[in-house]
Amino acid sequence: MITIKDVARVAGVSTSTVSRVVRKQGKVGKTCRAKVQKVIDELGYRPNINAQALVSKKSNSLGVVIPRVSMPFFGTLACGAEEATIENQYRVLISNALGSEQAELDAIDSLLQHRCGAIVFHSMYCSDKTLCELAEKIPGLVFINRFISKLAHRCVWLDNNLGAQEATRHLLDKGHTEIAVITRKDMNPDAQVRLDGVRTALNNAGIKLADSMIGIGTTADMDGGREAVENLLSAGIKFKAILAYNDNMAIGVVHGLDAHGIRVPEDVSVVGFDDLLISVACIPELTTMHYPVREMASYAANLAIELSENPNTSGRTHLFMPHLIERNSVADLASS
Amino acid sequence: MITIKDVARVAGVSTSTVSRVVRKQGKVGKTCRAKVQKVIDELGYRPNINAQALVSKKSNSLGVVIPRVSMPFFGTLACGAEEATIENQYRVLISNALGSEQAELDAIDSLLQHRCGAIVFHSMYCSDKTLCELAEKIPGLVFINRFISKLAHRCVWLDNNLGAQEATRHLLDKGHTEIAVITRKDMNPDAQVRLDGVRTALNNAGIKLADSMIGIGTTADMDGGREAVENLLSAGIKFKAILAYNDNMAIGVVHGLDAHGIRVPEDVSVVGFDDLLISVACIPELTTMHYPVREMASYAANLAIELSENPNTSGRTHLFMPHLIERNSVADLASS
DNA sequence: CTGTTAGCGCATTCAA
DNA sequence: TTGAATGCGCTAACAG
Numbered sequence: 001m002i003t004i005k006d007v008a009r010v011a012g013v014s015t016s017t018v019s020r021v022v023r024k025q026g027k028v029g030k031t032c033r034a035k036v037q038k039v040i041d042e043l044g045y046r047p048n049i050n051a052q053a054l055v056s057k058k059s060n061s062l063g064v065v066i067p068r069v070s071m072p073f074f075g076t077l078a079c080g081a082e083e084a085t086i087e088n089q090y091r092v093l094i095s096n097a098l099g100s101e102q103a104e105l106d107a108i109d110s111l112l113q114h115r116c117g118a119i120v121f122h123s124m125y126c127s128d129k130t131l132c133e134l135a136e137k138i139p140g141l142v143f144i145n146r147f148i149s150k151l152a153h154r155c156v157w158l159d160n161n162l163g164a165q166e167a168t169r170h171l172l173d174k175g176h177t178e179i180a181v182i183t184r185k186d187m188n189p190d191a192q193v194r195l196d197g198v199r200t201a202l203n204n205a206g207i208k209l210a211d212s213m214i215g216i217g218t219t220a221d222m223d224g225g226r227e228a229v230e231n232l233l234s235a236g237i238k239f240k241a242i243l244a245y246n247d248n249m250a251i252g253v254v255h256g257l258d259a260h261g262i263r264v265p266e267d268v269s270v271v272g273f274d275d276l277l278i279s280v281a282c283i284p285e286l287t288t289m290h291y292p293v294r295e296m297a298s299y300a301a302n303l304a305i306e307l308s309e310n311p312n313t314s315g316r317t318h319l320f321m322p323h324l325i326e327r328n329s330v331a332d333l334a335s336s
Numbered sequence: 337m338i339t340i341k342d343v344a345r346v347a348g349v350s351t352s353t354v355s356r357v358v359r360k361q362g363k364v365g366k367t368c369r370a371k372v373q374k375v376i377d378e379l380g381y382r383p384n385i386n387a388q389a390l391v392s393k394k395s396n397s398l399g400v401v402i403p404r405v406s407m408p409f410f411g412t413l414a415c416g417a418e419e420a421t422i423e424n425q426y427r428v429l430i431s432n433a434l435g436s437e438q439a440e441l442d443a444i445d446s447l448l449q450h451r452c453g454a455i456v457f458h459s460m461y462c463s464d465k466t467l468c469e470l471a472e473k474i475p476g477l478v479f480i481n482r483f484i485s486k487l488a489h490r491c492v493w494l495d496n497n498l499g500a501q502e503a504t505r506h507l508l509d510k511g512h513t514e515i516a517v518i519t520r521k522d523m524n525p526d527a528q529v530r531l532d533g534v535r536t537a538l539n540n541a542g543i544k545l546a547d548s549m550i551g552i553g554t555t556a557d558m559d560g561g562r563e564a565v566e567n568l569l570s571a572g573i574k575f576k577a578i579l580a581y582n583d584n585m586a587i588g589v590v591h592g593l594d595a596h597g598i599r600v601p602e603d604v605s606v607v608g609f610d611d612l613l614i615s616v617a618c619i620p621e622l623t624t625m626h627y628p629v630r631e632m633a634s635y636a637a638n639l640a641i642e643l644s645e646n647p648n649t650s651g652r653t654h655l656f657m658p659h660l661i662e663r664n665s666v667a668d669l670a671s672s
Numbered sequence: 673c674t675g676t677t678a679g680c681g682c683a684t685t686c687a688a
Numbered sequence: 689t690t691g692a693a694t695g696c697g698c699t700a701a702c703a704g
Contacts, residue, residue: 054696
């Protein structure tokens with residue numbers, strides 16, 4: 001591998017000069033710069049990033065901690081973060097951390113070893129307290145899809161409550177009143193907030209959400225969705241519409257319904273949340289709330305980089321709003 | 337950030353000793369090791385990876401070049417590669433390279449700057465020649481989902497031909513004879529080989545694949561699938577089964593059929609390829625060929641690491657086989 | 673505008 | 689078994 005010294009020797013200049021032309025900063029004579037650049041091209045010189053990071057004490061890399069890139073939602077998140085780094089010449093390091101607080105902390109740790117000052121963290125297992133401690137130690141740490149009031153300006157999050165309300169209102173607008181909800185057993189903050197949103201919107205319409213109308217799935221995926229709707233059905237609950245915690249569960253619901261010969265949307269309407277690619281694979285295509293992950297991740301990445309370079313940035317907040325995507329899984333009862 | 341010197345000072349030993357206990361190699365006295373370890377834990381010392389990489393001339397990281405992590409297939413590939421690195425204490429660097437040969441070369445270049453000696457490369461735009469040149473320069477470079485005969489022992493690939501044959505035979509076994517094929521317009525190597533496989537299997541059954549039975553989609557996604565089946569339909573072609581290039585196109589086909597009131601599998605059977613998560617989201621769940629990406633990527637990662645550490649490894653080849661996953665999109669004409 | 677000097681944090685000789 | 693010395697490739701003062 002050819003080094004800066006080689007270039008300097010061949011070009012007959014000092015390494016400092018080469019360094020200056022490589023980084024395009026500092027004053028370098030026009031002819032000198034051309035000469036050096038020529039040698040660089042000829043020799044195919046590429047600066048050693050590790051050496052750069054070592055001496056400059058920053059690695060110009062952005063860490064992204066997510067459960068798993070292979071999950072479409074998080075893959076999209078990672079891509080969104082990467083987009084933001086293109087202009088900054090940053091590289092993104094993805095750390096998968098699935099299943100436990102320890103895994104998440106290890107991931108952060110590993111990123112720290114790489115000296116990446118900017119980190120976008122999607123935590124599912126760490127407590128607010130733990131995150132606050134981390135945030136204190138790492139100025140460039142930003143949380144995505146999580147809200148911690150003490151760290152408001154370091155959180156990029158979605159208004160799940162309003163999102164759930166909008167989804168609910170859509171059903172209401174279409175003339176639905178017998179509305180069931182499918183949620184996840186572990187009831188994480190998102191699930192809680194979305195359920196609250198549904199309740200609020202329903203209350204505003206003078207409808208009370210009975211506990212019996214809440215179907216619970218063990219996992220927040222297709223299986224969980226199927227299980228939850230199965231529970232509702234076997235309990236003899238009557239409903240004409242379902243608000244699912246997310247798209248995966250919604251699709252499970254559609255499958256579960258189909259297994260009983262119940263048609264969507266003719267017999268029962270279904271609304272998802274997230275707007276994953278998968279939501280258009282389903283027949284009927286799912287009406288769902290679009291979750292702007294890509295934009296949010298991109299925004300979070302920029303914020304993390306900004307904070308890592310200048311910790312005392314303004315205390316603005318970073319709230320995003322989901323919006324309804326109307327497709328074919330909701331029947332219009334109002335116009336009939 | 338605390339350094340090896342800090343630890344050495346506090347523990348009252350030299351940095352060499354600390355270095356030895358950190359890397360758990362070299363002889364270190366039992367009590368001395370304990371003492372140093374204690375200080376390491378207390379101070380929360382973490383070696384600077386960049387410095388390690390610089391001095392040891394290897395970064396212990398594995399590069400993965402793919403079009404985009406947000407595409408489920410490639411996200412899974414990335415995860416598979418990562419799995420392989422867990423035991424080796426390697427870190428994986430993902431480089432998205434979408435759309436052009438230049439993008440792919442840039443991605444490789446960036447990885448080289450990080451001095452990662454092991455790279456798993458999923459190339460879609462580079463010519464065999466280009467790849468051969470790269471392979472020569474980078475001993476730890478391995479190609480996935482691509483076969484180049486001169487580089488056979490550096491390629492981890494799938495037998496698309498036999499896979500397509502198996503898919504075709506499945507249809508034949510179920511009594512189908514009016515079989516159409518959906519493929520992608522650009523006819524990349526995979527598409528070509530899969531089509532050949534279909535032809536072979538059909539020929540063996542005494543059936544000739546008419547050109548008119550080949551539907552073409554502009555893109556290899558849902559839209560392409562819908563477009564292709566639309567073409568077939570509007571040309572008045574009769575068929576009772578469809579072999580799609582991949583799952584995405586297959587799902588597009590199901591949608592396209594549905595739009596014409598044609599039921600799957602009652603009226604037309606559909607078989608996909610890849611076994612993406614999306615294939616079970618569809619109703620009916622798709623019968624498809626399972627593509628063992630995760631295992632292949634994991635294998636490729638190990639191979640890349642092995643080659644990077646010891647370039648002259650055996651000339652074995654690395655061929656994987658897809659297998660049929662029977663779900664609900666194929667009707668059994670034979671037993672009726 | 674350019675070169676010289678001095679490290680960045682660590683692993684690795686080589687002595688002791 | 690341990691420590692002192694050296695340098696990986698590069699940037700950042702500081703001189704000139």
